[in-house]
Amino acid sequence: MIGLAVQGALILAGFVLDLRLGLVLMLWFGAWTLNAGLAETQSGLARRIVPVIFGLAVLALWEMSVKMWAISPVILPAPSAIWAQITGSLPTLGADFVQTFVKGALSGYLLGCGAAVLTAVLIDRSPFLQRGLLPVGNFVAALPIVGIAPIMVMWFGFDWQSKAAVVVVMVFFPVLVNMVAGLKATDSMQRDLMATYSASYWQTLRKLRLPAAMPFLFNGLKIATTLALIGAIVAEFFGSPIVGMGFRITAEIGRLGLPMIWAEIAVAAVAGSAFYGLVALIEKRVTFWHPSQRH
Amino acid sequence: MRSILPVLTVIAAICGIWYLAAVRMNATWVYDQAAREGREVMLVDLVAETLTQERPVLPAPHQVVKGLWDGVAGQKITSKRSLVYHGWVTLSATLLGFAMGSVAGILLAVGIVYNRAMDLSVMPWAIASQTIPILAIAPMIIVVLNSLGVTGILPKAIISAYLSFFPVVVGMVKGLRSPDAMQLDLLRTYSATGAQTFGKLRLPSSMPYLFASLKVGVAASLVGTIVGELPTGAVAGLGSRLLSGSYYGQTVQIWAALFAAAAVAAGLVGLIGWIERATLKRMGMVR
Structure with missing residues (x-):
């Protein structure tokens, strides 16, 4: 260059x-x-x-x-100082991780994605509902949903339940839209083959259409991993018990404890990448037959 | 157009569920009030009272609409209670940040496509950055920039810039690489220069990818700005309306701010979609 x-x-x-x-x-x-x-x-x-x-x-x-x-470390702490902070406060970071990631993000992720997949399968038989729900879902997926965090904190209290609720709403629509698209992914030749086997609706769903939907579903699931972590952390900015990554970030800002904030961000980055990597790994196992997974 | 009826049905169903939920969730307060005053609550009274509370647990749709209307049309637009004022504060920071982020993203994408060292060095990090919740550093950026004396619109714009930056880089790199070998070879047989290949083949064929990532980027920008408005102590902007609403239990204000933010997001995404359609139509690429 x-x-x-x-x-x-x-x-x-x-x-x-x-x-x-x-x-x-x-x-x-x-x-x-x-x-x-x-x-x-x-x-x-x-x-x-x-x-x-x-x-x-x-x-x-x-x-x-x-x-x-x-x-000044109040403006930008050195990487060595951040590392010292990470190794020095492992118990705190661990407790925050469990509160925000395991309790808030992960439970919300599982609930939200499960609900989205179920909804997609339920509305599968009604093209009318699909035509109605898909534009609404696409529209909602583009909205700043983290904004519902203060409402959820009011409804479900300060603890992890409100964070999980935010995460459920955040991951629901991207997964729903992808799953509905996935259920449409089989072509008529394949469905006709199932019909010649005189397979019932549920047999066709289980043996043909659900497997065929998996690449689409995992696309949505991967997008949702990041959204889940963002939702859980940002929801804590609106109120939380005295533990959690978002709480620690806001609390340390008040004390100008920048190394601790960077330490939390490092943990969040590692957790986010690992979560994504895990879902990608499961995808590799489940959709081994898909061209994008063959090398 | 045939999906208008289903969409309206779904929206009507959502409103119906919303009303039922509002009655149910606000009922506790009504029963408590009635027990205190020692009177019985009939179903009609219950519905009437749950839907007209000052600070309901869940405001009914018409209360939210009224809150929105009050905020948009009921105030002078310079008033601190006007949603237009707060919406503009948020929108201007979002637009500034989005412009900075997408221009920088496009430039970096061009660099990545034309320089192999840059591609190998930066691209893995740009992709990895999509899996980490970078929004978490927003409060820190605001506070650090404040302590450096940078205040006003710029700190928020920087947050929304870096949130829109990475999606644009990844999408634009994909787009600039979308011409296949056959097309590139054709331009080589014309002995086209690098700049000509870029201007006549790579840039035009990247447009669909660019617009797709701009839509993602602008939505992310808006979220970034709203979150960036939280730590400064709720001064101005839609984010601060959310925060002050949650401090004082003003649920109608929260919902109104939320719907205003949704309207801004929908407007921005719609605007980019419109530019996309116009551009692609001009280029003869309408799908």
Whole structure:
């Protein structure tokens, strides 16, 4: 992209202006040139390590900048300080994780997705209801549903039940829309085959249409993982017991405890990715026959 | 058009369930009041009283509509109680942030498509970022920027910018890569330059993908702005109406703010859908 000479000139200019700026530029362009070289090799290994190098370079730059310019931890704590906070307050983080993720997000996710799948199967026999519900579902899926959080907190109290209720509403419509689309995914040839076997409605549903709907369903389930975590955390901004990730974030903002906030965000990021990864793994097992899963 | 009747039926059913739920959920308060005054409650009184409470557990649809009407038309639009005022505060931050986020996202997507090192370095992180609840850092950004002296519309706009940024990057990269090898080869036989390939093939064929991700992005932007309005102590904006409503138990105010936010979201998504249709029609790509 930028030629080596230009990079060298920029680094030099950085050193002349400010020793620290020079160091930062040197690290950045060094890592970049390394990545550019690796990317040229086209090997599978490069595909793996290039993003890792990029991530590490960003972390190192972050650490260096905070240390060298002595940025106040109230504005941006260094990665090392965040890591120290994570290892130092594992019990708190664990309790928050259980409260927000296991009790709030996960139970709401299971309830909401289950209800959506059931609804989709129930309205499957009524094209009239489908034509009515789908536009409404699509419309609601685009709305800022987290806004119902204060209402749910009023109805179900401060504890995890209100968070689960928000999550149920948030995940319901994306999963419903996908599941209804999935139940339509079989073509008439396949359904005719089932008819020649004189399969009943429920047999056709169980042996043909539900399996065929799985790729669509998992598409919705994967979208819903992120929504569930967002719903559970944001609902806690509107009131919660004195435990939970969203509560900790708002409480630590008042005390300017930025390392703790970053620690919670790190936990949320890991939990979100792991949750998504888990659903993707189940998808791989369930829809092994689908072209997108074959390599 | 044939789906109008089913949609209306579903909406009517929702309203019916809503009324029933309102009667049921508000009944406890009515019974308590009646017991205190030592009178019997007949069913007619029950329905009448549950649907006209000042602070109901669940406001009936007509109360919400009245709250919305009061907020939109019953106030001067400069008044602190006007939903138009609060809606504009939220909308302006959303639009600014959405514009910043999508322009940055499109630029990064172009970089990713044309630079392999950038693709390998950034793309996995952009995809991974979709699975993490980045909305959680919104309150922190507001407070940190406030302590740096950045106040007003900008902190909220930054939150809505980064929320719309990643969907646009991922969608635009997909779109810019959507021309198949045959089409790219054809342009090579015309000895088209890189800029010509971009302007005449890659950019036009990315449009459907771009608009799809812009719709996702603008909805995310609005959510970001609303959440960004929470930690500053409920000053202005639809998010602050939600928060102050929940502080003071003003349920009608919460529902009115919620429906105003829904209307803004629907308007924004509808606007992008309209631009999409107009653009694709112009390009002869209507599906």
